[in-house]
Amino acid sequence: MQLTDSREIAAAPEIVWAAILDPDVLKQCVPGCQEMTGSPEEGFEAKVVQKVGPVKATFKGTVSLSEMNRPESLTLTGEGKGGAAGFAKGGADVRLEPKGEGTLLSYDVEAKVGGKLAQLGSRIIDGFAKKMADQFFDNFKAAVEGPSEAEPAAAEADAGAETGAATGEGEAPKKGWFKRIVS
Template sequence: MDMQGSRQLAVTQQQAWDALNDPAVLKACIPGCDKVEATGENQYAIAMALKIGPVSAKFTGKITLSEINPPASYKLSFDGQGGVAGFGKGSAEVNLTPNDDGCELAYTVHASVGGKVAQLGQRLIDGAAKSMAEDFFKRFDGEMQRQHPESYAAKMVMGEVETETPAPAQKPGIPVWVWVVGAAVLALAAWLGS
């Protein structure tokens, strides 16, 4: 499974990078995420609960970051297990590019899955992955609005930003976009592979 996309953020590249490096923000913004914790240098353990079509499961996995180039980009690899539901493995590349409106977050994910989820069909899996990514970005946008209201105020005056319900307050840690892409895809991959 391959997935790519991008999202315009009203905040600066540095502000986005800082927020995306906050485990609390990640846990709050990634759908179904129960745990995100450091296990070593640039390595994290994650636990998630996912539901794709008729299949529901909890999976655990690890994410490793590499080629870290703050505040612009990095790569991550992920490996997750969802018990009888299946497994997922893959990698993701994430880039933050500054522009006149703030910055753009772009990602490309490559994943392979196995197990029950893989039997659900590519269409259902792709739809679930897209929905999960959109949910994450809505939550992340809400958190950015809460942390940097001044950046969004200017956009709202111009009618360029949709108002979202802010996410709970968070503390600063790990790139959210990496987790969204990595964790969500990892979780998805584990589900799809089930």
């Protein structure tokens, strides 16, 4: 299964690059991720629980980063084993390009499955893989940018509660939690 797509992220390429190397951001972005440890240099280990069609499994796996060309591109390669459910492995070539004041994140994903998962059929697997990739990159965009314009009341309430400060009309837009850390 192969998938190609892109996302515009309202943050500089350096901020997006730092976020994609942060295990806490990755844990937050991977759907079903329960644990994520490691570093970009040595790779990451993860535990992910997912249900694909009728098969629910806990996958334990590794993700390694290679071909890192800061802050322009990198390759993520992962492999997970889900016991009797089978295995999943694949990779993503990620490219970051400045676009206006933000970044265009483009990716090419290739995934393979085996075991019981492979018996489900390519339609279910392809749909699931696309959904997982879309969720990951949507979550990643939200983690870097912060809340979207569609949820300003909730964002203001959360930001006010988080900082203990009153919100005012003349304030700048709220930054995502990762952007606040690196700014």
